[in-house]
Amino acid sequence: MSEIASLPTGSRQRQGSNIGQPMTRREGVLKVTGQATYAADNNPEGLLYAVVATATIARGRVTHLDVEAAKAHPGVVEVLTPQNRPPLALDPDAKLHGFMFRLDLLQNDGVRYAGQPIALVVARTLEAANEGAALLAPQYEVEAPRVDLDGENFVPEVVGPGAPARAETGDFDAEYAGSAKTLEATYETPPQYHNAMEPHSIVAAWDGDRLSIDMPTQGMAMAIDRVAGLFGIPAENIHIRSPFLGGGFGSKGMPAGPQMLGIIAAKHVGAPVKLVLSRQQMYGPVGHRGQTRQTLRLGMSDDGRLTAIEHHTLASTSRFDDFVEPASNASHTLYAAPGIRTTHEGARIDIGTPMFMRAPGEASGSAALEGAIDEAAFAARMDPLDFRLLNYAEVEPISGKPFSSKALRECYAKGAERFGWAKRPLEPRSMRDAEGRLVGWGVGTAMFPAIMFQAAARAVIRADGSGLMETGAHDMGQGAWTALHQIAADGLGLSMDETEFRAGSSDLPDAGIAGGSGHTATAGMALHRAGEDVIAKLTELAVNDENSPLYGAGNVGVVARNGRLVRQDDESRGEPYAAILQRAGLAEIEGKGQGVPDAGPREKYAMDAHGAVFAEVTVDPDLGQIRVTRLIGAFAAGRVINPRMVESQYYGGMIWGISFALHEEAVHDKRSGRIMNANLAEYRVPVNADVPSLETILVHEDDPYVNALGIKGVGEIGVTGTVGAIAGAIWHATGVRVRRFPINVADLLEGAAAR
Amino acid sequence: MNLFEYVRPSSIAEAVAAAGEPGSAYLGAGTNLLDLMKGGVTRPSRLVDLTHLPDLNGIETLPDGSARIGALVKNSALAHDPDFAKRFPVVAEALLAGASAQLRNAATVGGNLMQRTRCSYFNDPASACNKREPGTGCDALGGENRSHAVLGWSDHCIAVHPSDFCVPLAALGAIVEIAGAGGQREVPLTDFHRLPGDTPDRETVLEAGEMIVAVRLPADAAAFADHQRYLKVRERTSYAFALASAAAALKIENGTIVEARLALGGVATKPWRAKAAEALLAGAAPGKQVFEKAAEAAFAEARPSGDNGYKIELGKRVVARVLAMAAAGTPDRMPALPASPFAPIPEGVVNV
Numbered sequence A: 001m002s003e004i005a006s007l008p009t010g011s012r013q014r015q016g017s018n019i020g021q022p023m024t025r026r027e028g029v030l031k032v033t034g035q036a037t038y039a040a041d042n043n044p045e046g047l048l049y050a051v052v053a054t055a056t057i058a059r060g061r062v063t064h065l066d067v068e069a070a071k072a073h074p075g076v077v078e079v080l081t082p083q084n085r086p087p088l089a090l091d092p093d094a095k096l097h098g099f100m101f102r103l104d105l106l107q108n109d110g111v112r113y114a115g116q117p118i119a120l121v122v123a124r125t126l127e128a129a130n131e132g133a134a135l136l137a138p139q140y141e142v143e144a145p146r147v148d149l150d151g152e153n154f155v156p157e158v159v160g161p162g163a164p165a166r167a168e169t170g171d172f173d174a175e176y177a178g179s180a181k182t183l184e185a186t187y188e189t190p191p192q193y194h195n196a197m198e199p200h201s202i203v204a205a206w207d208g209d210r211l212s213i214d215m216p217t218q219g220m221a222m223a224i225d226r227v228a229g230l231f232g233i234p235a236e237n238i239h240i241r242s243p244f245l246g247g248g249f250g251s252k253g254m255p256a257g258p259q260m261l262g263i264i265a266a267k268h269v270g271a272p273v274k275l276v277l278s279r280q281q282m283y284g285p286v287g288h289r290g291q292t293r294q295t296l297r298l299g300m301s302d303d304g305r306l307t308a309i310e311h312h313t314l315a316s317t318s319r320f321d322d323f324v325e326p327a328s329n330a331s332h333t334l335y336a337a338p339g340i341r342t343t344h345e346g347a348r349i350d351i352g353t354p355m356f357m358r359a360p361g362e363a364s365g366s367a368a369l370e371g372a373i374d375e376a377a378f379a380a381r382m383d384p385l386d387f388r389l390l391n392y393a394e395v396e397p398i399s400g401k402p403f404s405s406k407a408l409r410e411c412y413a414k415g416a417e418r419f420g421w422a423k424r425p426l427e428p429r430s431m432r433d434a435e436g437r438l439v440g441w442g443v444g445t446a447m448f449p450a451i452m453f454q455a456a457a458r459a460v461i462r463a464d465g466s467g468l469m470e471t472g473a474h475d476m477g478q479g480a481w482t483a484l485h486q487i488a489a490d491g492l493g494l495s496m497d498e499t500e501f502r503a504g505s506s507d508l509p510d511a512g513i514a515g516g517s518g519h520t521a522t523a524g525m526a527l528h529r530a531g532e533d534v535i536a537k538l539t540e541l542a543v544n545d546e547n548s549p550l551y552g553a554g555n556v557g558v559v560a561r562n563g564r565l566v567r568q569d570d571e572s573r574g575e576p577y578a579a580i581l582q583r584a585g586l587a588e589i590e591g592k593g594q595g596v597p598d599a600g601p602r603e604k605y606a607m608d609a610h611g612a613v614f615a616e617v618t619v620d621p622d623l624g625q626i627r628v629t630r631l632i633g634a635f636a637a638g639r640v641i642n643p644r645m646v647e648s649q650y651y652g653g654m655i656w657g658i659s660f661a662l663h664e665e666a667v668h669d670k671r672s673g674r675i676m677n678a679n680l681a682e683y684r685v686p687v688n689a690d691v692p693s694l695e696t697i698l699v700h701e702d703d704p705y706v707n708a709l710g711i712k713g714v715g716e717i718g719v720t721g722t723v724g725a726i727a728g729a730i731w732h733a734t735g736v737r738v739r740r741f742p743i744n745v746a747d748l749l750e751g752a753a754a755r
Numbered sequence B: 001m002n003l004f005e006y007v008r009p010s011s012i013a014e015a016v017a018a019a020g021e022p023g024s025a026y027l028g029a030g031t032n033l034l035d036l037m038k039g040g041v042t043r044p045s046r047l048v049d050l051t052h053l054p055d056l057n058g059i060e061t062l063p064d065g066s067a068r069i070g071a072l073v074k075n076s077a078l079a080h081d082p083d084f085a086k087r088f089p090v091v092a093e094a095l096l097a098g099a100s101a102q103l104r105n106a107a108t109v110g111g112n113l114m115q116r117t118r119c120s121y122f123n124d125p126a127s128a129c130n131k132r133e134p135g136t137g138c139d140a141l142g143g144e145n146r147s148h149a150v151l152g153w154s155d156h157c158i159a160v161h162p163s164d165f166c167v168p169l170a171a172l173g174a175i176v177e178i179a180g181a182g183g184q185r186e187v188p189l190t191d192f193h194r195l196p197g198d199t200p201d202r203e204t205v206l207e208a209g210e211m212i213v214a215v216r217l218p219a220d221a222a223a224f225a226d227h228q229r230y231l232k233v234r235e236r237t238s239y240a241f242a243l244a245s246a247a248a249a250l251k252i253e254n255g256t257i258v259e260a261r262l263a264l265g266g267v268a269t270k271p272w273r274a275k276a277a278e279a280l281l282a283g284a285a286p287g288k289q290v291f292e293k294a295a296e297a298a299f300a301e302a303r304p305s306g307d308n309g310y311k312i313e314l315g316k317r318v319v320a321r322v323l324a325m326a327a328a329g330t331p332d333r334m335p336a337l338p339a340s341p342f343a344p345i346p347e348g349v350v351n352v
């Protein structure tokens, strides 16, 4: 069943070339009128409410829970603790592959981070469940936690979900030693939390060993796998509906522990259960971006040519699982140098496991790399854009592979032009606004790999000539369903209104994961191939049917146009789909398609999207308050399916960059390990007044290798480059180099005093 | 949330009687109180909802020229009252620099005066906090205290009073009208909030059951209308509490400051009137030097209570700047970013 109402596309309707049109979101009206049903909006008959109780210590064990008091509270139905939690088919601490993360499902009384679920209260009302959770009044045996990077470290085998922790080309040590100029700089990035607008939630209902789930997820098939494994039921017994997500940013890629607890509770009490995390509870068990300390060592010749780049990252992971932010890998692709080395270290600390968060690795890595590059440019007495152009990578530095396409020069040029970069003075502290505030300009290079996963799609053409396309795609709000619907319609040679598009449900073909900026490319290619397949089958019917005007046209070729098959050599000769099917006596005809990365080209080429971000900041010279007064990003990311959606991804990414540079930081109390600002008043993200002017430029780029549709990805790249551009602009405005994010008022006051 | 009783009185007398019960709390718009209840920070057993009381919603000018603001007037209604904003522009500017439009549309005058600190240990029931639970200790000491107070703190509590509104009220000599079981009384705003001392749980002079019915700005405060400004430094352009703020009001005649009013926000445990600085300014010609001297005087007693030494230097700069802004004159129109360093700056006011 389709969960999205297909709204008429109106005047934007195009025949045959929906791709490239700035369609508005197909489900936009539902959302703004409150008719879009998010997971927690579901209220099946007999619903009970579950609330997790979370640990207030970061390390130790729970010695007592006042289960009696909680149970005695009116409305409380059941309290689940490690004592009575029903058995699972798979140990939540089992790790069978890199994408499987250890979960806290009440397997024992241990506490390994603050905010870890330690019990679950199920009640007839949310209020009763909340009060029941409060009444548990846990007592602990406390051990001193560690929540920062100062201490013992280890060298991980892999970083991210499974990338090598170390890479090298040339001889960094020799190159660095022989460099005319060298520079070493250490940058720090704090722990950051996804804070999707919609909290993690689930409504779970069992019927025997069949399980029905409403849950926001970026990866339905992976979620099914995880649930099937944990509960020991066949995958086909599980149905997940995830029609709308209020953002995910990576935190909904894997099912979170508390969501699994919702399923456990539903099973245990024998009724449908709803569990929704509070904002505060989203700081712990749903992943985050781990803190990093990154040291860059750059060597260069007298004329500013980079000779050596070393990027070393120390990143946090949890005590019990592995995810080391692959930040150093940002230095693999951007700047050419004969000697490059990237290494990683991890620190095991008492936090929830860090995970994928919008541009995992790239965001933090780019922040440090772009900062160091900015420093190197000034050390070489060069304009930071000229410095980047001088060190432009013509082939991917770490691998030596050519790029499948790379319109970065055009991005630099167009962005610089629009920004007026040519007027930038080299010296810091040399621009003021009319009222005397300091003004600075900075630039950063944006980059994100063009990743593809695997997806499947089904295409149908019906006897009335209309089409149907299905893939279990996920729309986190990015507009995937609109873009995919455009691809689907073009794949069938129909208008969007003639093409029904279904997504967001696990009973549809697996669309892979909405992550890695690869969803449009992957699910899009599946749709494209499914369209080709069904059109080929229809063609087969027509060219072999004596009564068809296309009879025998197999040799010259047949194409699909506006609901008709026509001869390639004479498009006036052809017939509607409906006629072909009706003559054949078929109610419908079906095709299938897969979206997979093409191994051949991927062996040969490096595939990345690129961009250039230009920032202007204004700083009060006395007071140190900072504002990003202009931000312009020019991006080249292959073919643009829907410029409106793409622009909005770039906007969102760049605003995220402002957030990274100036705002976001989870502050731990070092003694207790608790996060002291686990709410949206004190965990800062930018507000409208922080984003006065934002522009994007979509730079044309044809990529013949990345996939048949020429799509790269746009969801994450905007974060990269932006942070460095802002940090560089702050230095240019003030002369103060801050190497710790977020950059704040005290940094500038203290920096100015030290200058 | 725990079960609590909800009372909706129809008169001040009823309200005061209802709130006399131990464990009672007055409910204004609830933008602060309900959050604290949901977080388990406060657990009142009875809420006395003031929002349906008659006659507490007015902004009037009394015969003597003073302005009387009912306790239920919304923050935004007050800021946008043209007559009020003309006479007391610094109050309007401070109000509009607080919270967000949505919150200001809801928040009441009484609730704003009574809002609790944003100290994150106060807001976290698992932390030790003398203000929340007397005698348990203060986890902010030696903890995350970059935003805590440098003035007025004690070894028992270093939390900042977060209100913007109260800062110009302190500067302008506002009076708080209080109703209680024993009748009505009045207290100057500067005496309304208490220093933490060794009883940080007792934040104001309100006795059990007493409520704020109005805030009055004396007629003489309007004499500063031509030269008054609020300035607030924060970590984002809007929607953030002050790291340091100040309200300045000057009476300037023939190029001389006849009288000065100055109060600080974001740096002290209560809305902080800076009388020593005021005295220094009286009789002086406006100018950078005297403003810097005043700033020094305002922070003469300041001491870091943790990792917040930067606030002393920042606070001084805020004071010097806001005095210069006030001297330059109240702007004809409220800036689009009220109280922000990014609002238009009068010429010659930026220092370095």
Ligand SMILES: Cc1cc2nc3c(=O)[nH]c(=O)nc-3n(C[C@H](O)[C@H](O)[C@H](O)COP(=O)(O)OP(=O)(O)OC[C@H]3O[C@@H](n4cnc5c(N)ncnc54)[C@H](O)[C@@H]3O)c2cc1C
Pocket (backbone or CB within 6 Å): A681, B025, B026, B027, B028, B029, B030, B031, B032, B033, B034, B050, B071, B097, B098, B099, B100, B103, B106, B107, B108, B109, B110, B111, B112, B113, B114, B115, B116, B162, B163, B164, B165, B210, B211, B212, B213, B239, B240, B241, B242
């Ligand atoms: C995210 C966020 C950001 C904010 N930012 C700022 C900011 O930048 N600057 C700023 O100044 N404020 C800020 N605030 C605080 C806001 O101003 C207060 O929450 C608001 O003023 C409280 O008013 P209320 O009517 O909602 O009070 P309530 O929440 O209803 O009550 C607050 C307290 O006052 C008591 N009370 C209420 N009315 C009376 C009365 N008449 N007599 C006696 N006691 C009474 C209540 O019992 C309670 O203890 C922010 C708040 C939030 C949530």
Ligand code: SF4
Pocket (backbone or CB within 6 Å): B117, B119, B120, B121, B122, B128, B129, B130, B131, B132, B137, B138, B139, B140, B141, B156, B157, B158, B159, B200
């Ligand atoms: S500073 Fe005050 S409010 Fe904060 S923890 Fe200490 S006693 Fe409590």
